[in-house]
Amino acid sequence: MEYIGLYPLFYFPQIGSAWLMGITGAIHIMASHTSVGAALLFAFLAHKAYKEDRPELYDYMRKYGMFLLIFSYVVGSITGPGIWNTATVASPRGISALIHNFVWVWATEWVFFIVEVIGVFVLVYTIGKIDRKTHLKITYMFALASVSTLFLIIGIISFMMWPGSDVWYQTGSASDAFFGINTFPHMFIRIGFMIVMSAVAGFVIASNLKEMPLRMELTRKLSVIGLIGGFLILMSFLWYVQTLPQSALDLFHTVLWPLNGTSRIITVSIIAAYLLLAFALPRLITLPFATVMLVVVLVLGIWPGEKMRESMRKPYVAGRYVYSNQIIGRDVIGKNIKSEMAIIAEKGLLTVSPFIPERLRTITPENQLEAGKLIAKLACSNCHALEKGAAYRPLPDRFPGQDAATIEIVLNEVIATGVRSYIPPIKLPEHETKALAAWLATQN
Amino acid sequence: MDMSLVLNSLRDPAGVPFYPIVFQALYILTWALHIAFVLLTLGGMVVSIVGHMKKNIDDNWKLLESHMIQVSKISVSMLIVLGVAPLLFTQVIYDPNWYVTNTLSGLWVVGFIYILLAGYSLLYWFYYANKSNSSMAGFAGILSLAALIFAGVLMHSFAYESIQVDQWMNWYAPKGIVDNSGTNLHIDVVRLAFMVSLSAPVVGIFLLNYADYFSKREDYTAKYIGFVRSLGKKIALGGLLVSAVLFVLWTFTLGMAFHPLVIAIVLSVLLLLAMVAKGSNSYVITLVLVVAALLISTLREVIRMNIMSKYGYTIYDYPMNIDWPTVVMFLSTFVGVGFTAVGFLLTLAWRAGRTKGVYTADATVTKLADSTVSITILWVVIFLGWGIIAVFKNFL
Structure with a gap:
């Protein structure tokens, strides 16, 4: 008797198991992207507050920090391993392939998670309780740790699409898998989105400030930051598309763009208009408006984009050697893996x-x-x-x-x-x- | 069905990227850290809820309650982030066990995330409701605790199911009819009761640490410190006794009552009892508790290894494809960034917490801060440099 490594099957009626993964993944991306973007924003604000002696900015950072603790570090930190859980349920061999190729990369990311989690509590709860210079260094460290988690995960997600050449299949080296052809453009898209998210979440906190001049100033600054992030997304996306495998491009040009292109253009226009409005008329960015727009940007910005990326990966789930139905579809000489x-x-x-x-x-x-x-x-x-x-x-x-x-x-x-x-x-x-x-x- | 053949077929064909024993050691270490915060959360929540009920009749409880809610809040974050590592390492060496369990209990595995999310969100509700003296605070606290306990029961169930190899097929296809619903949920009551009972000694000893730590702050009265110390001692002593009984019971059900590791754990519990009763330095007691936690974590692994060896599965013959670049990356990050950054943050938090008013960093903390920022910048530069070289090598 000869077996292949297929696991028992979990099936969720009506929507299929893979969609559970998509839902948890999208929630996680919302929280984690906001978190990394906010970490960069914190460093910027703390730098400004220290250099220009602006104590009122610390109050804003404390409020933003509490929001971040709840939104990103409750939702984000739970749905992070939650992606593993749901991915395991839906695609055990897909996640296994990633784990067995990138366990040390994930373990490295875990080190940064620990620094990040301890860091965010220390950062928020020591505002006003330690000297400002030391606090500034915490914000630098926190921003670096947060962005490093992005650097580490992005290669794994990019490998899910494809490594981009035949090298990894021959060497089996994680380095050749991790730094694939679309790793860097993908990284810049994510950084851009994180920057946009930090601005859009920042509007919510700024709109709640009582001091009007500070509120106007912060809203304007955040809108400029958001627009820079948006521009980075657009440029990186054009680069990213050039690095996709032919099957993904075919699917993109023949199915996905004709179906979703108009809605994507409308989404980008709405977000750009919102950021421009915040710059031109910051007074209009009230708490209810900013909260609604936060949800709108998260939902419109993430779900369709992630769905498109997942679709373009078909028929594979990892590295163009594990099919979505868990069957290994090609040899990987460097790892002694045989097609089934x-x-x-x-x-x-x-x-x-x-x-x-x-x-x-x-x-x-x-x-x-x-x-x-x-x-x-x-x-x-x-x-x-x-x-x-x-x-x-x-x-x-x-x-x-x-x-x-x-x-x-x-x-x-x-x-x-x-x-x-x-x-x-x-x-x-x-x-x-x-x-x-x-x-x-x-x-x- | 030949389970030995099945288990070995289920192994990932990519092999493991380093010596399996290293993953096993990391699993034992990180699970012990994870469970410490799980137990502190549960114990801290119970103390918070009791404190909430008693705060109107005793000011000591009022202060302790608010602090323990904070402790629980931070502890949940820590248990989550520390839980990532054992989850990662178990998937590397025991992938057949973990993935079979996850598919058999798929609905619960997905549900676990949202139950934990609800429990943690409710804890924040408890925190804010308590701060604003809302009448809903106690209700939120109890709901949060219930959700967190349920999440713990689920995780226990996954661990238990993963070693019931001979039951897998019966659970997946009872009477030959395949069930893809992922609704399996099986528990070992004694093992679960023992694990949960440990939250009492953990929070008791934590309270002793708390009393020692704040005894140096002039704005904390001797009466309050005495109250916390006495409470911690009572909880720790009672908890250790209950845990010891349940532990012995559990080991009897396993037929391992006289295993050397079991005897070592019993001795460490007796030592803890004696030290708590005598009122020894609480930080030394905590060190002994850490040793006991590591021994319990090791025992869990020994139980799993024994069961798996009956099915001809050993992690030590897992095919290896060593990946040196990422091994070096992890080790250098763990030691270079991890130790420095965590050392800096904890030293700062420790000293700031003991200072009334604003704390100004001394030379040690300043040096740690500067080193952390410099090392992390260096890490980013090396990582991106490595990436650029790899991309140039493979694509240009």
Whole structure:
């Protein structure tokens, strides 16, 4: 008996398990981006307060700091490991691939997390209780530690898209994986967004200040900072697109941009208009308005962008060698990793997966539909909901009114051959293809 | 099903990037640190809630309550950040166990995050409601504690399920019918009760530290310090006795009552009892507590190793692909940045906390501050330089 390392499968009805990961991930990105951006802003404000002897800025920093503690260090610090949890549930082999390649990078990031968490408490609670020069040094250290967490995670996320060359597949070195072709443009996009977020969150705190001249001054300064961040995003995005793999570019040009392009242009325009308004008429940035806009910018700015990035990565989930359905799709010589495509095509998923009830390992007329459903879950449920008419990519809806024989032809001619670049080529033995087609024919 | 074959098939084909024993040691160390803050949070929350109920009849409780809410608040942040490391290292060497558990209990694993989020948010509500004397404060505190305990029960369940290898298939496909709902939740009541009971000695000893620390501040009365010290002693003594009984019970259920490690833990608990009863220096007591925590963490790992060896799984033969550049990066960051920065922050916080009014950094703290900033700048320069060279090498 030979097994491949497929884990038991968790499936969340109607939306599919991968979307759970997307939701937790988006919440984390909102909090963590604001946190890093605010750390940079803190250093800037503390520098200004110290050099220009502006004690009123410390009061603003204390309020911003308390907001940050709740928003970023409650939500952000929990949803960070939360991404691991949900990613594990949805894509155990995807997260395992990242962990086993980058454990020391993550461990290094953890060192900075510790510095950051202790740092933020010391930074906020020692305002007015220690000398200002030492406090200024804490803000410098805090900003450096925060931005270092970005430097460390960005290479891992970029590797999920692709390393950009064949080098890593030959050497297996984390350095060749981490510093891929789109690591730096991706990094600058994130830095830009963090800067925008620090300004947009900063407006909320500034709008609550009683001293009007300070409120006007801070709102104006923050708007300039936000506009610089926005410009950085736009320039870096143009660079980033040039570093994507061809399949992602194809998907981007043929599907994603035609579908989402207009809404993205509108989003950018809304954010730019808001920042310009804050500069021109800072008085209009009131607490309710600033709070609503914070939510608007977070939701409009993050969810569609992250969704687009996740979609462009298809059909892979990590390093263009682990498919979204957890199957290893190519050899990685440097790590002695072998593709599992051939053994699945020869023996079938129900034979080589460890966690299959014995009675389903052999397909019979009696269990064919049950086996077909299980194959659909194993092969397709990471991207597709299995219920007809479900909210996200319902699989039965892809075969409207087709009978088993027609579906079998589609599975053999389209899915097994990999002609659709964003779907993993799923080549199964004949008996499993028939079982999958038979079950799909009962669902559409 | 041949579980030995299954477990070894589930291992990540990339192998591990360093000697497995190093990950194991790091796991033991970081889990001990993590659990210390878990226990301090739970114990601190209970003291806060009791304090909240008694603060109107006793001023001592009023001050202690507000401080313990702060302690719990910071402690939750610390337990989360320290919990990241054992979560990382267990995935490296025991990936089959961790990922099977996560998929079998998927719904709870995802739920855990939001329950913890609710518990921590409610703690902030407790903090602010208490500050503004809101009548809802106690309610918020109790809800927060309940959510945090539930999150703890879930994490215990994941750890317990991960070593019940022979049950996995029964849980995944009871009677041969596959269940993908991820709703499995199984616990070991005695083990859980023992772990939770440790929150009493931990918070008791923390209160002894607190009393010793603030006894040097002239604005804290001797009466208040005496009150906290006496409370800490009572909680620590009672807690140690209860934990000791539960520990012995647990080890009997495992058939390990006379294992050398178990005997060492029992001896360390007896030593702690004697030191607390005698009123020894609380910082020395804390050091013994840290040793006891490390021994308990080691015992957990020994239990897991024993179980896994029955299924022919040992971490020591995990295929290795050593990745020296990232090993060097971690070690140099851990020692260079980590020690310096944490040393600076803790020294500063310690000295500032003991000073009435504004603290002005002395030469040591100033040197630590300057070193931290310089080392971190150097780290950023080296990291980005490395990245640029790698990109030039591979793409130009």
